[in-house]
Amino acid sequence: MIPGVARVLLLLPTGTYKAPDFLEAARRLDVDVVVASETAQTLAGAMGDRALVVDLADPEASAAAISALAARHPLDAVVGVDDQGVMIAALAGKHLGLPANPPEAVARTRNKAAMRAALAEADGSRHPGPPATGTSDAAGILRQPAFRVVSRGGDVVAAAEAIGWPVVVKPVSLSASRGVIRADDPAAAEAAAARVWAILDEDCHPDDEPILVEAYVPGEEVAVEGLLREGRLEVLAVFDKPDPLTGPYFEETIYVTPSRLPEPVQAEIARSVAGAARAIGLTEGPVHAELRIDPEGRPWILELAARTIGGLCARTLRFAAGVTLEELVLRHALSLPLDARRETMAAGVMMLPIASPGRLVAVHGQDEARAVPGITALDLSIPPGGEVRPLPEGDRYLGFLFARAPTPAAVEEALRSAHSHLEVEIVPATA
Ligand SMILES: Nc1ncnc2c1ncn2[C@@H]1O[C@H](COP(=O)(O)OP(=O)(O)O)[C@@H](O)[C@H]1O
Ligand SMILES: [Mg+2]
Numbered sequence: 001m002i003p004g005v006a007r008v009l010l011l012l013p014t015g016t017y018k019a020p021d022f023l024e025a026a027r028r029l030d031v032d033v034v035v036a037s038e039t040a041q042t043l044a045g046a047m048g049d050r051a052l053v054v055d056l057a058d059p060e061a062s063a064a065a066i067s068a069l070a071a072r073h074p075l076d077a078v079v080g081v082d083d084q085g086v087m088i089a090a091l092a093g094k095h096l097g098l099p100a101n102p103p104e105a106v107a108r109t110r111n112k113a114a115m116r117a118a119l120a121e122a123d124g125s126r127h128p129g130p131p132a133t134g135t136s137d138a139a140g141i142l143r144q145p146a147f148r149v150v151s152r153g154g155d156v157v158a159a160a161e162a163i164g165w166p167v168v169v170k171p172v173s174l175s176a177s178r179g180v181i182r183a184d185d186p187a188a189a190e191a192a193a194a195r196v197w198a199i200l201d202e203d204c205h206p207d208d209e210p211i212l213v214e215a216y217v218p219g220e221e222v223a224v225e226g227l228l229r230e231g232r233l234e235v236l237a238v239f240d241k242p243d244p245l246t247g248p249y250f251e252e253t254i255y256v257t258p259s260r261l262p263e264p265v266q267a268e269i270a271r272s273v274a275g276a277a278r279a280i281g282l283t284e285g286p287v288h289a290e291l292r293i294d295p296e297g298r299p300w301i302l303e304l305a306a307r308t309i310g311g312l313c314a315r316t317l318r319f320a321a322g323v324t325l326e327e328l329v330l331r332h333a334l335s336l337p338l339d340a341r342r343e344t345m346a347a348g349v350m351m352l353p354i355a356s357p358g359r360l361v362a363v364h365g366q367d368e369a370r371a372v373p374g375i376t377a378l379d380l381s382i383p384p385g386g387e388v389r390p391l392p393e394g395d396r397y398l399g400f401l402f403a404r405a406p407t408p409a410a411v412e413e414a415l416r417s418a419h420s421h422l423e424v425e426i427v428p429a430t431a
Contacts, residue, residue: 006334007032008077009066009092011085013056014039017311017381017397018081018326025326031334034075036066036088049073056084057107070096070413073156077333080285083110083175086306093284099230099335101306105281109306112172112212113149115280119301120144122279130322137240141274143300145215156193157186159213163370166216168247171196173209176310179392182216182247189213192248199393217292221245222259224273224289225309225317225325227332227340231283233274234340236325237317238266239309239348242412249391254415256315256408265297272299282306286329312400316347348411350419352380352398354390354426361385361425363399368421374405376415388426398424 008031012019026033036052052069054062066088077098080089081107086106093100108114119142145168151400160167160183169192170180179199181192196211223226223239238259241252259266273289288309308314315326320339323331331338352363361381370378380399382388388398403414 005032006076006090007034007074008079008330008334009034009036009052009069009075010079011054011056011062011081011088012037013082013084016082016084018308018314021312021314021324021326022079022081022330025324025330028324028327029330029334029336031076031330033246034069036062036085054088056088059087059091062088063095066092067095077330079218079329079333080307082307086110086290090306093150099284099333100157101228101282101284105283106306108280109282109304110173112170113147113210114305116144116149116214118210118280119276122275127283134431142272142279143298145217145300145302147212147214149253150193150213151208151210154210155191156213160186160189163213163215163283166247168214168216168371169193169196170212170214171200171205171209172212173205174199174203174395175305176395176397177250177252177391178395180250181392182250188248195392202393214249217294217302219244219292219294219300220261221290221292221302222269223255223263223309224269224287224291225314226273226277226287226289227328228277228282228284228287229332232277233270233277233287235270235273236319236328236340237342238269240408251353251391252347252351253353254350254412255309255316256346256411256415257316257342258346258408260408261293262297265293265299268297269293269299272301273304276301276304280304285332286325288395311351311397312381313351315377315400315402316349316404318343318345318347346408346411347404348402348408348415350401350403350415352401352419352422352424354388354394354425356400356425356426356428357389358387358428359393360388360398361427364423364425365421369401369418372418372421374403374410375401375418376403376404378418387429 020401079084079094089104090106166184181198183192221241225236237257239255239257243253286308289304291299405411
């Protein structure tokens with residue numbers, strides 16, 4: 001294919017952190033871009049058939065609008081970019097005959113109860129299948145926490161008791177740890193469920209949307225960035241999350257790659273993610289998975305999404321010839337050649353914690369934090385005066401600290417040192 005004539009449609013919801021990085025990747029590949037978003041305002045500068053207003057809450061109608069646009073002016077790829085766009089991209093890809101995930105597989109990644117059901121269905125221990133063949137995407141044992149789906153008015157405590165304490169109560173349809181709460185006893189489970197229902201009400205979710213109660217899986221957590229091509233998974237990066245994530249809320253902080261876990265454990269992680277993608281039915285494009293590693297070194301699948309890593313975290317990754325993750329995603333979508341080997345340097349990011357609710361006054365110590373050796377960037381995503389809300393209700397990141405160094409330990413050290421210079425000044429919203 002000749003770069004410069006290829007045309008890609010990017011679904012860029014107003015709230016996405018990823019718009020500039022995907023637009024930059026398209027620019028570097030010299031492809032034509034059409035932006036689809038929910039308001040004309042987001043489409044700043046984009047005109048005519050380069051801009052499309054879609055209702056992200058209505059994937060069928062949005063995909064139909066994309067197909068109509070493609071009939072006037074053909075598209076070579078449709079990229080979902082973030083959670084809100086992945087269903088639309090799958091449906092449009094199907095209409096247009098592009099290599100894309102099956103819509104029903106993507107739907108399973110958008111509903112944690114459906115995802116658990118798909119993984120349970122494929123669970124080798126319950127439904128013995130053919131023996132593993134030992135290749136990296138051979139069917140291994142898929143481990144996931146025991147779970148129960150609870151409807152409104154349903155008995156959360158009975159569900160937790162059937163599973164065994166402690167449990168994690170969570171919404172089926174949110175992300176970024178919103179509404180994910182650990183509960184160690186009946187009172188905590190009731191309180192957690194009430195809080196999750198309140199978040200869903202605030203977001204106007206339908207009354208019949210259930211919540212999930214899962215066994216709490218102890219152990220270290222990792223995130224895996226991968227790329228599926230014709231059903232085969234290539235692991236792009238495994239991130240360790242060196243801060244303890246024991247709840248009751250699960251605020252994400254430090255991610256460091258490459259992982260310091262032993263090679264055999266990492267191989268098992270890769271097999272688990274490949275098995276999970278297959279069980280869910282995903283075949284094409286980026287996947288972002290989270291797993292816990294139990295004390296025996298066995299991975300447990302927490303979840304898998306059909307998109308790249310959240311927030312600005314993809315900025316930690318550089319591949320052969322300095323290619324970004326977004327460029328890899330676009331190259332894959334356009335069937336262009338790609339080399340998915342990550343650079344050898346260690347890299348990491350710290351999502352800056354939000355300690356209390358209110359208005360952000362200032363983040364002090366930014367110069368000192370940036371001056372720490374190994375720190376490559378500090379990006380604050382909430383402006384002074386902006387509202388901040390901690391988990392479990394909050395849904396925005398305060399900002400991101402990035403580091404690169406020869407070793408993962410040095411990256412972690414740089415991030416911790418830089419963070420220690422930052423003082424986040426927040427005043428209560430009513431003050
Ligand atoms: N069953 C579980 N056991 C232990 N920790 C969990 C469990 N489920 C979720 N968590 C913690 O909560 C975080 C967010 O949960 P997750 O299911 O990934 O939802 P989200 O889509 O909001 O990221 C996880 O990264 C993990 O730290
Ligand atoms: Mg998650």
